[in-house]
Amino acid sequence: MTLYDTIIIGGGPAGLSAALVLGRCMRRILVCDSGRYRNERSQALHCYMGHDGIHPRELLKRARRQLEPYATVSMKCLPVCDIGQEEDEFLVRIEAGEAARARTLLIATGVVDELPEIEGIGDLFGRSIHVCPYCDGWEHRNAAIAVYGRADKGTNLALLLRQWTNDLVLCTHGVALSKDHRGILGRRGVAVEETPIERLEGVDGCLRSIHFVGGRKLPRRALFFNTDQHPRSPLLERLGCRFDESGGVACDESGETSVRGVFVAGDVSRDVQLAIIAAAEGARAALAINKRLLKVDGHLLYGQELTLGLAVYGWLCRQAPIRLGHSPLARRTACLLGTPAAFAAACAIVAVWAVTGPLFGYSDTWQLVINTATTIVTFLMVFLVQNTQNRDARALHLKLGELLRSVKEARNKLIDLENCTDEELDQVERQFRALKRREARQESEAGGNSRVGEHPIKV
Ligand SMILES: Cc1cc2nc3c(=O)[nH]c(=O)nc-3n(C[C@H](O)[C@H](O)[C@H](O)COP(=O)(O)OP(=O)(O)OC[C@H]3O[C@@H](n4cnc5c(N)ncnc54)[C@H](O)[C@@H]3O)c2cc1C
Numbered sequence: 001m002t003l004y005d006t007i008i009i010g011g012g013p014a015g016l017s018a019a020l021v022l023g024r025c026m027r028r029i030l031v032c033d034s035g036r037y038r039n040e041r042s043q044a045l046h047c048y049m050g051h052d053g054i055h056p057r058e059l060l061k062r063a064r065r066q067l068e069p070y071a072t073v074s075m076k077c078l079p080v081c082d083i084g085q086e087e088d089e090f091l092v093r094i095e096a097g098e099a100a101r102a103r104t105l106l107i108a109t110g111v112v113d114e115l116p117e118i119e120g121i122g123d124l125f126g127r128s129i130h131v132c133p134y135c136d137g138w139e140h141r142n143a144a145i146a147v148y149g150r151a152d153k154g155t156n157l158a159l160l161l162r163q164w165t166n167d168l169v170l171c172t173h174g175v176a177l178s179k180d181h182r183g184i185l186g187r188r189g190v191a192v193e194e195t196p197i198e199r200l201e202g203v204d205g206c207l208r209s210i211h212f213v214g215g216r217k218l219p220r221r222a223l224f225f226n227t228d229q230h231p232r233s234p235l236l237e238r239l240g241c242r243f244d245e246s247g248g249v250a251c252d253e254s255g256e257t258s259v260r261g262v263f264v265a266g267d268v269s270r271d272v273q274l275a276i277i278a279a280a281e282g283a284r285a286a287l288a289i290n291k292r293l294l295k296v297d298g299h300l301l302y303g304q305e306l307t308l309g310l311a312v313y314g315w316l317c318r319q320a321p322i323r324l325g326h327s328p329l330a331r332r333t334a335c336l337l338g339t340p341a342a343f344a345a346a347c348a349i350v351a352v353w354a355v356t357g358p359l360f361g362y363s364d365t366w367q368l369v370i371n372t373a374t375t376i377v378t379f380l381m382v383f384l385v386q387n388t389q390n391r392d393a394r395a396l397h398l399k400l401g402e403l404l405r406s407v408k409e410a411r412n413k414l415i416d417l418e419n420c421t422d423e424e425l426d427q428v429e430r431q432f433r434a435l436k437r438r439e440a441r442q443e444s445e446a447g448g449n450s451r452v453g454e455h456p457i458k459v
Pocket of ligand 1: 010011032033034035036037039041042044045046047050078079080101108109111130135136198216235250265266268273274275278
């Protein structure tokens with residue numbers, strides 16, 4: 001059975017865009033597609049830069065054709081019917097009895113819109129009944145439009161659509177709207193119709209009128225709705241991926257789900273649902289998949305972890321409570337460690353160690369506890385005591401510097417002595433030895449009457 005780097009399930013904008021990126025990375029890819037893409041009923045795709053107005057089928061055809069030069073990309077026009085995980089690999093069962101294995105998976109199977117149960121809606125969906133004002137609002141600008149929806153969802157969609165026309169009616173299909181909602185809609189010039197809809201009448205996919213229960217009819221050119229939707233495929237659930245409260249699959253910003261190695265892109269991730277965004281998500285997931293494969297193969301530094309570690313370290317260093325609290329703690333610890341009581345406590349610990357050893361038969365656990373405890377305590381003490389020593393040494397040097405600077409005959413050159421190299425310190429030491437010898441000579445010549453402090457030292 002062939003092992004692919006990635007199997008992409010779903011050949012819509014998201015899946016094909018990912019296939020292109022991964023094909024260009026020379027990854028071994030299999031794309032499986034059942035051919036039931038979301039906007040299959042639509043005649044023209046909009047908001048896709050460079051392809052505005054293209055037939056959705058034509059866009060997919062072009063995308064598939066552009067994958068042909070990439071020899072590592074294979075395509076199967078069949079649905080995936082089952083999926084499973086075996087250790088680090090995924091097993092994908094394709095209809096017609098075929099199967100394939102993959103190191104990573106990209107699920108780009110899209111969603112299905114749940115059409116309201118209204119007679120006549122099926123024939124008009126995608127032509128004059130729409131879900132997205134951004135995709136199809138412009139084609140119906142300034143026309144007589146209806147919105148189907150209840151409560152918040154319906155009101156919000158109507159307020160949005162008002163941007164494209166001022167001849168707008170919100171149909172709540174038998175649900176009474178709150179006074180607040182009615183007020184907001186009234187101020188924007190949106191009419192409300194609460195009578196249940198009986199059927200829709202249209203010709204060649206074009207809506208003509210909405211028939212209400214009771215016989216009234218409302219002439220309209222288009223209707224928009226935003227009812228629920230569900231994933232086209234149950235594969236993510238079968239893999240055990242986590243879902244969030246809104247019903248969308250939980251994933252990080254690269255599209256990786258709670259199951260390591262399983263990525264999602266496009267409408268199935270329930271982000272903004274536009275074809276161009278689905279394509280962008282596909283490309284983004286492809287980059288993450290390629291990076292993951294490089295990491296697994298050991299061809300990539302664990303850059304993210306390193307960056308995270310440095311960021312945490314930087315953050316800790318900037319925290320005032322840590323900076324301000326550390327020095328007093330270090331000073332107190334250093335003082336405490338030098339007291340007779342601390343020495344007595346240390347002796348007591350050694351005594352406990354000596355007594356408990358035979359009691360526990362010098363067991364592995366006893367050794368583990370003793371060794372770990374002493375190592376941790378010593379490790380932490382080193383940092384605290386070193387901090388105090390560093391500060392003491394610095395303070396001492398500064399005080400000496402101040403003394404040297406205030407003694408007229410002293411050389412300012414000696415102020416920064418702690419920063420000299422070993423060679424420079426050797427040289428100064430030699431000069432002081434020569435001085436000492438000269439002074440001893442002078443003392444013996446003068447009969448031993450002079451004292452060192454009475455003669456300025458000059459080199
Ligand atoms: C009527 C309508 C009009 C729209 N108009 C526009 C528009 O003008 N502009 C715009 O940007 N967006 C538009 N959209 C939204 C757009 O269609 C989606 O955002 C886009 O198709 C999402 O791409 P996708 O790749 O995530 O999913 P899809 O395009 O739905 O592709 C998913 C693919 O996965 C396949 N699949 C599913 N299950 C399986 C399985 N088990 N095995 C194998 N394959 C599987 C399906 O066959 C399908 O080909 C419209 C939507 C609708 C409903």
